[in-house]
Amino acid sequence: MKLQSAIRNPQSAIVHVSLDERSYDITIADGALSQTGEIARAALGDKTRRVAIISNPKVHALYGKGVEKSLKQAGFATLTHLIGDGERAKSLRTAERAWGFLIANRFERSDGVIALGGGVVGDLAGFVAATFLRGVNYVQIPTTLLAQIDSSVGGKTAVNHALGKNLIGAFHQPRAVVIDPGALRSLPERELRAGLYEAVKYGVIRDWELFRLIEENLDNINALDPALMSRVIARSCEIKAEVVTADERESGLRRILNFGHTVGHALEAVTAYRRLKHGEAVGYGMKCASTIAEKAGIIPPAEADAIRFGVDKLGSLPRIDDLKTQDVIAAMSHDKKVAQGKLPLILPTKIGSVIVRDDIGPAVIRAAVRELLAARY
């Protein structure tokens, strides 16, 4: 298996996402940004003459030139289109401007899109690539930890609608993902931590060793030790790849990736998406799911404690003790995943394993949410 050999060189790894003709590799290596051209050429083929780099001003100022140079060395002509920074830029208006840019530059179906940035850039550029001329190839170059271990892998692309997040989108797999853990050195500490909650999530749903690796090495993770970061990123991507391979369009197993997300999304919604980073909301959501599982007798109390402690260990979360239990519960019932009035919850049975249950009584859920909101962090 490629990953095993790559892990012997502890600072790099390749994870393969196996989806028939939509398969691709995720390359994880310190300094990988300077290999973008080579990787993109191998993934896009010789027919691709031009690529459009979609990024935002902040990320482009840091890494745009290097990526462009590497692409040119691999024989691509490059165009650059910058979008605004932040979640508000993930809109149909931004997509429309990007489509306009590609049309004005006579972009062709054989040309490619390069998404350089965090999850906002990745989702928007992926959506543009999915829809322009009924779909052009694209390469993801994620530059936040959240994007490196989550949003760049799996082919979900989307923009937000005034009535809800990620409501307009398409499944469109990238041709390659290029991950440079070195790019995390410029990332604000809070953004790094927001991504770490998602790495903890992979540990809880699938791999207690990953959970323990993060718990026991937090100082080195915060110092961005290259070998350790490559391991955490590679294992997280591998888990996401496994799950996506088994269930590309989220009809079954892929739902386990939503562990911590039902309560997490509700907390984001009741705080108008302003107070919590997505990963932070997932941190709270994982704690609450562990409490629900404990109260429902699904997980032993000591194991639920270990998950809650693991989340707390990452650092303090923004306060939520002013929120009302009934508002959070109401927001949970608006979740996209509610089907026939039943809310499927992803609940841990132990660290490394989760189940989906839609039969948990409202009293248990209410009590767990109340406890979460009452606690002081």
Ligand SMILES: NC(=O)c1ccc[n+]([C@@H]2O[C@H](COP(=O)([O-])OP(=O)(O)OC[C@H]3O[C@@H](n4cnc5c(N)ncnc54)[C@H](O)[C@@H]3O)[C@@H](O)[C@H]2O)c1
């Ligand atoms: N498609 C999926 O499967 C999926 C999964 C999870 C999340 N998402 C989406 O991802 C988005 C969140 O992504 P995010 O957390 O990466 O946020 P983001 O893209 O807004 O990036 C966070 C901030 O970090 C900056 N930044 C990015 N890389 C940097 C770097 N290397 N150095 C310094 N600053 C840098 C950005 O400019 C931004 O200000 C949400 O829209 C969410 O819906 C999608």
